Amino acid sequence: MPPVLGLLASDVDLFPLWLSLRVAALATAMTVVAGLAIAYLLSHKQFPGRNLVDAFFTLPLVLPPTVLGYFLLVLLSRHSALGGLWERVTGGPLVFTWQAAVLAAFVHSAPLFIKAARAALEEVNYRYEWAARSLGASEWITFFRITLPLAARSLLALGSLCFARSLGDFGVTIMLAGDIPDRTQTLSVAIYDAVESGNGALARVLVLIVSALALSVLWLANHWIAGRATRQAS
Amino acid sequence: MSAAVAIDARLIKRFAAAAGSPQFELNFHLQASSGVTALLGPSGAGKTLTLNCLAGFVRPDEGRILVQDELFCDVARKVHVPPERRRCGYIFQEETLFPHMTVGENLRFAVDSARTRSKVLRRRYAQELLEGFELAELGGRRPHELSGGQRQRAVIARALAAEPRILLLDEPTRGLDHRLRQSFYEILRRAKERLAAPIVMVTHDAEECFELADFVYLMDGGRCLQSGPLEQVFNRPLTVDLARSLGLFSLLPCQIVTLDPGRNVSRLRALEQELDGPYLPAHLKGDRGWLCVRRSELRLAAPGDRNARNMLRMRPQRVVKSTKGVRVEFADQFAVELGEAEYAEWRGSRELTVLVPPGAVSFLSK
Numbered sequence: 001m002p003p004v005l006g007l008l009a010s011d012v013d014l015f016p017l018w019l020s021l022r023v024a025a026l027a028t029a030m031t032v033v034a035g036l037a038i039a040y041l042l043s044h045k046q047f048p049g050r051n052l053v054d055a056f057f058t059l060p061l062v063l064p065p066t067v068l069g070y071f072l073l074v075l076l077s078r079h080s081a082l083g084g085l086w087e088r089v090t091g092g093p094l095v096f097t098w099q100a101a102v103l104a105a106f107v108h109s110a111p112l113f114i115k116a117a118r119a120a121l122e123e124v125n126y127r128y129e130w131a132a133r134s135l136g137a138s139e140w141i142t143f144f145r146i147t148l149p150l151a152a153r154s155l156l157a158l159g160s161l162c163f164a165r166s167l168g169d170f171g172v173t174i175m176l177a178g179d180i181p182d183r184t185q186t187l188s189v190a191i192y193d194a195v196e197s198g199n200g201a202l203a204r205v206l207v208l209i210v211s212a213l214a215l216s217v218l219w220l221a222n223h224w225i226a227g228r229a230t231r232q233a234s
Numbered sequence: 235m236s237a238a239v240a241i242d243a244r245l246i247k248r249f250a251a252a253a254g255s256p257q258f259e260l261n262f263h264l265q266a267s268s269g270v271t272a273l274l275g276p277s278g279a280g281k282t283l284t285l286n287c288l289a290g291f292v293r294p295d296e297g298r299i300l301v302q303d304e305l306f307c308d309v310a311r312k313v314h315v316p317p318e319r320r321r322c323g324y325i326f327q328e329e330t331l332f333p334h335m336t337v338g339e340n341l342r343f344a345v346d347s348a349r350t351r352s353k354v355l356r357r358r359y360a361q362e363l364l365e366g367f368e369l370a371e372l373g374g375r376r377p378h379e380l381s382g383g384q385r386q387r388a389v390i391a392r393a394l395a396a397e398p399r400i401l402l403l404d405e406p407t408r409g410l411d412h413r414l415r416q417s418f419y420e421i422l423r424r425a426k427e428r429l430a431a432p433i434v435m436v437t438h439d440a441e442e443c444f445e446l447a448d449f450v451y452l453m454d455g456g457r458c459l460q461s462g463p464l465e466q467v468f469n470r471p472l473t474v475d476l477a478r479s480l481g482l483f484s485l486l487p488c489q490i491v492t493l494d495p496g497r498n499v500s501r502l503r504a505l506e507q508e509l510d511g512p513y514l515p516a517h518l519k520g521d522r523g524w525l526c527v528r529r530s531e532l533r534l535a536a537p538g539d540r541n542a543r544n545m546l547r548m549r550p551q552r553v554v555k556s557t558k559g560v561r562v563e564f565a566d567q568f569a570v571e572l573g574e575a576e577y578a579e580w581r582g583s584r585e586l587t588v589l590v591p592p593g594a595v596s597f598l599s600k
Contacts, residue, residue, distance in 0.1 A: 131324065131326065132343070133316075133317040134289055134320075134398075135348060135392070135396040139316075146332060
């Protein structure tokens with residue numbers, strides 16, 4: 001049996017895998033809900049400062065993860081207003097918890113989703129939406145029954161990309177959630193930890209797991225996008 | 235407009251000059267009663283913009299829109315009723331049947347959204363419409379599975395399903411072949427009977443006005459150039475530019491030779507020949523302008539025909555095929571349209587005699 005598989009069969013701590021999956025799932029759900037709302041505002045509403053809002057949500061895509069992590073650390077520390085509020089509501093601090101890892105993954109993946117979801121929503125021919133409104137449908141109903149179904153494939157593909165991106169976040173997560181084994185150690189952080197401590201075999205197993213997961217998710221995203229392209233061509 | 239006014243819209247909308255497009259201002263007063271009101275004009279005249287203001291998708295900078303005594307928009311009073319509460323059935327240039335729904339679902343979406351009937355009656359009404367527009371067998375099909383004609387019927391049925399207060403049509407036959415156009419006109423005539431609401435139709439095709447319109451607005455550059463009942467506008471265009479843009483008239487430069495108010499006639503000189511015309515009030519002998527006659531009123535006669543009166547002898551320059559047969563083109567912008575069989579008699583003649591009915595003659599001074 002190859003040493004990697006042997007290691008996999010023995011006592012590899014799978015906590016980072018389960019934590020990463022949980023973090024990525026929650027972060028993706030948050031991204032889809034909040035990102036859709038922001039993308040809709042940016043694609044369908046004219047308001048002063050729209051470009052500034054767009055730039056604000058694009059910023060995390062270009063900032064180094066450490067800078068982003070530092071900002072969040074300052075914004076959510078126990079002494080900050082937001083961090084204090086969280087502590088009053090939940091009874092514990094936010095930073096260096098698995099919830100902080102969710103927030104880190106969310107901040108890491110949401111900008112990508114917002115940017116691409118805006119394009120996907122703008123791609124829906126506005127005349128379908130106008131037709132629905134002229135028939136008497138409210139803006140809300142038009143969004144859920146016309147815009148969303150027509151953009152659904154793109155958005156599903158985007159959601160899966162965000163899941164893959166959340167799964168792989170390292171910089172923001174280590175700044176905000178730290179590297180606490182069995183508490184905040186996600187897969188990417190565990191790989192870093194394994195390499196640092198010279199445990200090459202463990203690092204290889206974890207790398208294989210992350211790669212396989214990311215590949216599956218990307219294949220799924222491509223499958224959805226390809227389905228959409230085929231439908232459009234027909 | 236004599237009948238009760240159902241739509242009274244005063245609209246001003248300005249667009250600043252942008253890259254590739256000059257400054258534009260729509261300044262238009264539309265009054266429409268029941269029946270079909272056509273907005274006719276070239277691209278960029280402001281026709282679609284007018285429909286978008288009526289439907290509530292564009293807010294005018296100034297003005298007021300009153301539809302069947304309900305205020306849709308009053309800029310001064312900051313009133314803007316959202317599109318979904320205006321109930322304007324809007325048929326766009328592009329087909330907008332929702333592609334992810336079947337035809338039946340498209341209609342049910344409309345009746346459910348309009349909420350003009352109780353839940354029980356909505357499904358029955360949608361079914362009635364499917365049957366009324368011969369779509370009952372196709373209710374389970376998606377739009378891409380329908381033929382062009384079936385899609386047209388579905389689009390109109392869906393617009394009627396919402397029981398609109400007004401129906402807006404934006405170049406609905408653009409891109410359709412002759413057969414589909416005729417079928418569309420037929421469906422729309424049926425819809426007109428079903429629907430008591432006024433219909434406002436945008437078109438750049440004068441022929442389409444003859445098929446459907448009762449009242450016409452000629453538009454260009456964001457303004458109304460002439461309006462009136464169909465026959466009035468198409469028999470008496472106000473200016474040479476309008477006559478040219480309609481593409482239905484033959485024009486020749488001419489001069490007034492005689493004005494006889496006693497016999498209610500005038501005499502005009504064109505191409506060194508003289509013709510009778512109607513009396514031209516507010517004009518003087520010697521005035522120069524354009525003789526304007528609907529092409530369809532002109533006929534050809536044999537050169538030696540003794541019964542022929544009021545005629546022009548002219549050399550044909552070009553003969554082209556047209557939808558009505560052939561169009562014989564002479565100097566300037568003078569042309570005669572006639573059937574191919576009728577033209578066969580004169581084919582090859584180097585000079586033709588064109589009969590100009592005096593009653594059909596207009597004199598345009600600008």
